[in-house]
Amino acid sequence: MIEIELPDGSKLTFESETSVKEIAGRIAKSLEKNAVGALFNGEIIDLHTPIRESGKIRILTPKDPESLEILRHSAAHILAKAVKNIYGHDKVKLGIGPATEEGFYYDFDLPVSISEEDLEKIEKEMERIVKAKEPFRREKVTREKAKELFKDDPYKLELLEAIPEDEEITIYWLGEDFFDLCKGPHVEHAGMVKAFKLLSVAGAYWRGDSRNKMLQRVYGTAFWKKKELDEYLHRLEEAKKRDHRVLGKQLDLFSIYEEAGPGLVFWHPNGAIIRQEIEKWVEEEHRKRGYQRIYTPHIMKADLWKTSGHYNFYRENMFFVPVVEHDEEQRLGNEEVPLTSEEIKEAHWYAVKPMNCPGHILIYKSQVRSYRDLPIRFFEFGTVYRYEKSGSLHGLLRVRGFTQDDGHIFCRPDQLKEEIQGVLDYVMELLSTFKLDYVINIGTKPEKYIGSDEAWEHATQALIDALKERGFDYNIVEGDGAFYGPKIDIAVLDAIGRKWDGPTIQVDFNLPERFDLTYVDKDGQKKRPVMVHRAIMGSIERFIGLLIEHYAGLFPTWLAPTQVVIIPVSDKYLEYADEVYEKLKGAGIRVKLDDESAKVGYKIRKAELMKIPYMLIVGEKEQQSGTVSVRSKREGDLGAMDLNAFLDKILTEIKEKT
Known part of the structure; x- marks a missing residue:
């Protein structure tokens, strides 16, 4: 007997092997019709997977977020078949093709390079497979049969070797001419994968190991509804506009130099201001909450990390340095004079x-x-x-x-x-x-x-x-x-x-x-x-990367590297512009005076690109009335304003961090 527990605690019993479809049908016919899989004992399974043991189940429909794994894994197989159809079933070797949080990918070893331009051609072949509603079919096979099926595919044979002897081996067919070593889950037929998009192609080492061959990885995404896909693609476009690496360069915030080493951040003056303002706020908040500020060294003996457990559990992520002490001298070793094996034995090991x-x-x-x-x-x-790993480094985020x-x-x-x-x-x-x-x-x-x-x-x-x-x-x-x-x-x-x-x-x-x-x-x-x-x-670093993308580079005034730029309409008004500059600077505002001999439109455009919160335009009218013409990056043209009134406005904004 198989006992199945439902989310509400009730139980169904079956005399022998059952399926998600059968269980869903016992609950409600409408659920049977809409079911695409289930969460069974914590694992996502599809309609093809037989249930042979008791356990807890939750039936999945397209409304459940977990069902996207079933859809996207299926899209990865459709992608793999499309690539084989185009470039030759005997010429394309398959790596892996999992679903991911954002979509799916598949790794390929093939004799030609796939370019971004080729993605449209591959998409069209995928659409043909989808339109034909080619079915997915699960087949349990012996290890011997699997070896025969994948005898010409070294990557699948390597994956096959990693499957424990007592574990079931399954393949999934898509149509009559494509199969893959796979546990699932998949939809019933390709026609269910309607809203998909291929996004990019990149290199990826087999199994993430730089000692292995570089494969070609094609990324894509899929949703149950076209509207959801369109919304996601819109977010991707918006994300490109907000990319902190692009904005970091545009706003002159930070750099990472290969000659200094990958993943090491150099803060430019503008970025340093943002970081300093955040650190000032954080430090004050800690003080108010009863924390005591301390400082600790950057490098400590390896034995300390053995006591803490980091040496055993985290050492692949650590940098170690051998230090050889000779009386009052020490030697670290270098490319020209490396440490001898004897010195290494005697070395005191330190960890950064x-x-x-x-x-x-x-x-x-x-x-x-x-x-x-x-x-x-x-x-x-x-x-x-x-x-x-160098391949995982990403701006300020990694x-x-x-x-x-x-x-x-x-x-x-x-x-x-x-x-x-x-x-x-x-x-x-x-x-x-x-x-x-x-x-x-x-x-x-x-x-x-x-x-x-x-x-x-x-x-x-x-x-x-x-x-x-x-x-x-x-x-x-x-x-x-x-x-x-x-x-x-x-x-x-x-x-x-x-x-x-x-x-x-x-x-x-x-x-x-x-x-x-x-x-x-x-x-x-x-x-x-x-x-x-x-x-x-x-x-x-990651937090500022987040803020750059969250604000799309337009920081709130209290964080902005330059809070105000003063733009005189001509050199005749430089003296008044300088008076305004001195007053704002004296009040603690981070202000710049653009005294370049250029047209006002050019200066405004330059300030727009640097995402400066406020521009103060000064000319004859402003000089005579002691005012400034205020342009806000967020609110647009605010018109003429008394200088003291503007100062009150911006100081309040900074103090309240609005």
């Missing part, structure tokens, strides 16, 4: 810090702590370095060197919930200040972790309780915690609805144990504190 927590822990341990001292809240703008507004709270267990709520309050203040929406996720115990299951349960429950008492909605993301503890991750939504990694709050019972942290309780006994890791912005 990927995180700030061990440094904060050492400061906590520097003296005996009493229960009266807790909570202790440490904070630093800690610059860290993490090895990211870098190798970045700075966190990093803080660690050491508290008693009875203070934990209140401390989490205090951090949540701070996060909400941040999001409100920058006018950002958000989604809250709780990441639970990952596959690799340290500490006891009991400690993990306690920590996870503390996060849940803190959110519930504050009335926040949240999602549970199984296995997404850090290796040392569960976490709250807050995904920030930008102006066009994209999600960005943002604030994080992590509860840690494990590092206090590993470093033997204690405090003396009121009974005179040593007790173990709880540690809360938290970053309000997360990476400052």
Whole structure:
């Protein structure tokens, strides 16, 4: 007997193997008609997948977000068949073709290069397959048959070898002449994939390993309805206009230089102003919330990272340096004079810090702590370095060197919930200040972790309780915690609805144990504190990248590198323009005087491109009346305004961060 539990807790029983269709039909005929798959025991399956065991099920229709995985995986197979049809079934070798959060892709090894211009041709062939409503069909095969089917495709044979001996092997057919090694899920026939679009082509190493062959990856997306596809494509176009890498260059904010190293950010004066203003606000907010500012080194002994667990769980993302000490001298080694094998054996290994927590822990341990001292809240703008593969680096969003507004709270267990709520309050203040929406996720115990299951349960429950008492909605993301503890991750939504990694709050019972942290309780006994890791912005680099795209480069006045530009209509009014400049500068406004001998229209256009919030045009009329003609980048032409009135307006705007 197979027992199937429905979302409402009711149960259906079947005498033998069943299917999503049959289960949906037992619930309602309308559901059977609209079903495209199901979420069964946490896994998305399609209508082709037999159900041979008991479990929990939720039937999926096109209204369910999870159903997009079924649609998009099917679109990837249609893409693969179209490419084989065009370039030759015997000439195209297939890599992988999964669904992704934004769409799908497929990796190809073929003798010619696919260009962006070729995508239209491939799309037309996909449309032909869709119009023919070619069916998807699932087939269970033996390992021997699979090897025979894919004998000419080395990539599929490699994937086949990775399938455990006791695991079922399946292929999916599309029509009569295309098959792929695949577990699914897929729709019933290609005709269901109507709203799709190929987006780009790029290189991708097989299995993400630079030692392997470079394949050609074609990206696309698909939706159930054309309207949804059109809306997505519109967002993509809007995203191109907001690309922080393009705007960063246009507004002269930052650079990344290959000669200095990939993923390392150089802030130009304009970008430094934005960063400085944000850091000033963050520092003041920390001070008000009882944090103590500290500084820790950028490089520390490797043994420290072994104690923390980073060496075992995170070392592939760390930079290590061997230091050989000879009396008072030390040698690092270089290309001309590399370290000898003997020197390497004797070397003291150091790690460039990927995180700030061990440094904060050492400061906590520097003296005996009493229960009266807790909570202790440490904070630093800690610059860290993490090895990211060069192919994953992306402007400010994915870098190798970045700075966190990093803080660690050491508290008693009875203070934990209140401390989490205090951090949540701070996060909400941040999001409100920058006018950002958000989604809250709780990441639970990952596959690799340290500490006891009991400690993990306690920590996870503390996060849940803190959110519930504050009335926040949240999602549970199984296995997404850090290796040392569960976490709250807050995904920030930008102006066009994209999600960005943002604030994080992590509860840690494990590092206090590993470093033997204690405090003396009121009974005179040593007790173990709880540690809360938290970053309000997360990476400052990523946060500013988010803001550039969120604001499309037009920063609120309090953040704008140049807040006002003064434009005299001719050189005759430079003296009055200079008076206006001095008055604004004296009031603390970041102001520039455009005294270039050029036409007013050119100067206005230049200020528009630099996205300066306010332009003050001055000519004869303004000089005589002591006014300025105000143009707002957001509000348009505001007309003539008394200079003092304008000054009051902009100072209020800066103070209130509107």
